[in-house]
Amino acid sequence: MSEVKLKNISKNFDQIQAVSNLSFTVKHGEFVVLLGPTGAGKTTTLRLIAGLEWADEGRIQIGDMDVTKSQPAERDVAFVFQQYSLYPNYSVYENLAFPLRSPLRKSSKQEIDKKVREVAGILHIEDKLQNRSTHLSGGEMQRVAIGRALVRDPNIFLMDEPLSSLDAKLREELRLELKNIQVNLGATLLYVTHDHVEATTMADRIGVLKEGELIQFDTPSNIYNSPNSIYVANKLGSPKINIIPAHLLAVDVPETVKFIGMRPEHVKIDESAKLEAKVETIQNLGVEEIISMNFNGEIIRATVRPDEAHKVRDSIKFNIDTENILFFDEASQRVQI
Numbered sequence: 602m603s604e605v606k607l608k609n610i611s612k613n614f615d616q617i618q619a620v621s622n623l624s625f626t627v628k629h630g631e632f633v634v635l636l637g638p639t640g641a642g643k644t645t646t647l648r649l650i651a652g653l654e655w656a657d658e659g660r661i662q663i664g665d666m667d668v669t670k671s672q673p674a675e676r677d678v679a680f681v682f683q684q685y686s687l688y689p690n691y692s693v694y695e696n697l698a699f700p701l702r703s704p705l706r707k708s709s710k711q712e713i714d715k716k717v718r719e720v721a722g723i724l725h726i727e728d729k730l731q732n733r734s735t736h737l738s739g740g741e742m743q744r745v746a747i748g749r750a751l752v753r754d755p756n757i758f759l760m761d762e763p764l765s766s767l768d769a770k771l772r773e774e775l776r777l778e779l780k781n782i783q784v785n786l787g788a789t790l791l792y793v794t795h796d797h798v799e800a801t802t803m804a805d806r807i808g809v810l811k812e813g814e815l816i817q818f819d820t821p822s823n824i825y826n827s828p829n830s831i832y833v834a835n836k837l838g839s840p841k842i843n844i845i846p847a848h849l850l851a852v853d854v855p856e857t858v859k860f861i862g863m864r865p866e867h868v869k870i871d872e873s874a875k876l877e878a879k880v881e882t883i884q885n886l887g888v889e890e891i892i893s894m895n896f897n898g899e900i901i902r903a904t905v906r907p908d909e910a911h912k913v914r915d916s917i918k919f920n921i922d923t924e925n926i927l928f929f930d931e932a933s934q935r936v937q938i
Contacts, residue, residue: 620646634792634794634806636794636809636837643795647759652671655669683761724745724748726748764776776798780802860933867925877896
């Protein structure tokens with residue numbers, strides 16, 4: 602596995618700037634997630650690293666080698682696409698073995714067999730090796746697609762939303778498996794998604810993208826607790842962060858502060874408090890409830906224990922944990938106080 606560096610990478614498609622002045626490093630053995638909506642430049646970034654697209658500006662380095670103008674085969678990366686991309690007429694065994702049968706690798710039949718069975722065991726599909734790929738479930742097909750990357754031992758694994766087409770329960774299972782595999786192999790992995798849960802549960806570091814620009818690059822906890830903008834603050838956390846105009850709270854702040862942010866867990870229901878709102882909705886999630894309250898025309902969400910008795914249209918009093926308040930200016934950028 603190798604360290605991968607992007608330095609001032611830009612890429613245009615006609616008049617559309619897909620990636621703009623992008624710089625970050627994926628360290629050896631690190632799991633990095635690029636998080637952002639459709640059109641943020643996530644997939645383009647992967648394709649640039651893989652050599653499926655060439656950058657208009659900047660430099661890409663894998664290990665000690667500048668690969669900016671190298672062909673894909675010279676970069677030795679493994680790409681797992683959003684769709685399964687399996688050979689339908691091949692068995693699972695043949696799909697897994699296919700990358701190892703390249704003339705460039707010169708692997709023996711015994712080496713191929715050992716690697717295929719080892720990866721199949723890691724992914725819990727050893728009993729499916731003789732099945733045609735068309736006879737597999739969605740989760741099994743995605744395991745095979747991931748396995749085709751794992752057999753290669755590349756410089757870096759590139760994964761383009763590989764779990765997005767699976768149901769919620771299976772996504773959760775494969776998230777945990779994929780993270781465990783990455784840790785056990787010491788693999789270098791760059792993963793893109795629009796799902797904040799995938800990002801926070803798997804990543805060592807997260808890069809938040811917006812319209813081709815890297816807005817913040819940090820650990821999940823730092824991005825959650827210290828976002829540098831409202832855009833970033835909204836990308837992590839469920840339920841979403843509360844953002845309200847600063848003048849609605851009696852908080853002494855500089856004139857530059859126009860918005861205040863507080864996470865739902867920092868909104869405390871307290872009948873002795875001075876702030877009052879009306880309950881609009883209650884979502885029972887089993888271990889907790891999410892209460893949405895109307896406070897002077899703004900919705901504020903709070904998380905509470907399910908045994909607390911609250912009803913829709915109740916008036917409710919609350920406090921805010923002032924030590925965890927976030928402040929933002931008119932341009933939605935973080936203001937440090």
